[in-house]
Amino acid sequence: MPEGKIIKALSGFYYVLGPDGMIQCRGRGIFRKNKVTPLVGDEVVYQAENENEGYIMEVKERKNELVRPPIANVDQAILVFSAVEPEFSTMLLDRFLVLIEYNHIRPLICITKLDLAQSETQKLEKFALEYRDAGYEVLFTSSETSQGIEELSPYLEGKISVFAGQSGVGKSSLLNALRPDLDLKVNDISQHLGRGKHTTRHVELIKIGRNGLVADTPGFSSLEFTEIEPTELNFCFPDIEKLSEDCKFRGCLHVSEPKCAVKAAVEAGSLPGYRYEHYKVFLQEIKDRKPRY
Structure with missing residues (x-):
């Protein structure tokens, strides 16, 4: 039976990219019985009923998985934090980093909206230096001016990456800058709440570059340390x-x-x-x- 990778999960269907292209699959009842839920990013074995439809028969062993957002086999997390609107927070960044490190996923810190942060540049450079000293890679980007976009692209090649961060930091804008034809929906920051509204409703792997796959996710709905001792x-x-x-x-x-x-x-x-x-x-x-x- 053919093997492939789940690229999208929506309304009980799993869209698997196999050797003959994309096929829409359902999970066999055995998954519910064994409490195995196929996730985006899973490598699976499937049985095709016809050219367009089939059933997932087996989920291969995962190297990692996230619960929120639900995705498996992630190679790296692009932690997107804005310089301003919302304000850069080392506390929130460290919380994300701990969760990513615990799941054995390589983090890349990406500070966005540099075009809006002229007065904050010196402070942000200091933070960037300190996080680099801690062992992390830090990039500065701007979707408006395209600063850092070419520098970011090579990090995505050949990997499954998750774009994660506080809502309103510019994840969708960054993906649009990387691949303009996506035209992902972007919502403005709510001035009253001080944060953006989530614009992404499901997890889907999007092709970036030659062979990079990126998940534009609804963000982490839980940042609690429920598993860490x-x-x-x-x-x-x-x-x-x-x-x-x-x-x-x-x-x-x-x-x-x-x-x-x-x-x-x-x-x-x-x-x-x-x-x-x-x-x-x-x-x-x-x-x-x-x-x-």
């Missing part, structure tokens, strides 16, 4: 994880333990204070989480 948070901060190798105690949580290399780095100014403060906030949030049964 206190001892795992350390590994979701690459800069803190590296420093922790020099902590005196194995399993150091970097809060009250003596001879902690992470706290020493904050005091010395080699680890940005806000990164450490966010780590402590997230750690307490995880500790305060109700136990799962």
Whole structure:
């Protein structure tokens, strides 16, 4: 039986890109019985009933999956944050980064709307330098002026990428700049709410460049750390994880333990204070989480 990749899921149908093109499939009842829900990005085995319709018979093993947005086998997450409107937030960025790191997805930080942020440029450059020092790649872009668009394109080749971020930051505008024929709907920022309305209603993989696939998603509807344990948070901060190798105690949580290399780095100014403060906030949030049964 042929194999393919689910490109879109909508109203109970799965659109699979196979060797003979796109075919609309339904899932066999066995998936409901085994509580397996096919996701966009899944590699599947399918049976064609005719040229246009078929059934998914098997879902191949996934390397990762996200619940919100529902997508599997993601190679990288383009974390889109605007310089202004809405204002750039390191707290929100770190929350996204922790979730992406926990799911073993490579993040790329993309700061948009540079054309609107002339007065903020120096501050944003400082943040970019600090996140690069932490091990992340950071790009500056503007959909209006096309700044950074050519630089972003090579990152998408040969990968499944998720564009994620706060609503209103310009995800759809960025995709339109990468592929103008898409003409994705863009809503203006609500001045009253200070954020945009979601303009994307389902998850779909869009071809970008020669062989890149990008998911324009409705965004993460949950940014809670429901799966992460206190001892795992350390590994979701690459800069803190590296420093922790020099902590005196194995399993150091970097809060009250003596001879902690992470706290020493904050005091010395080699680890940005806000990164450490966010780590402590997230750690307490995880500790305060109700136990799962």
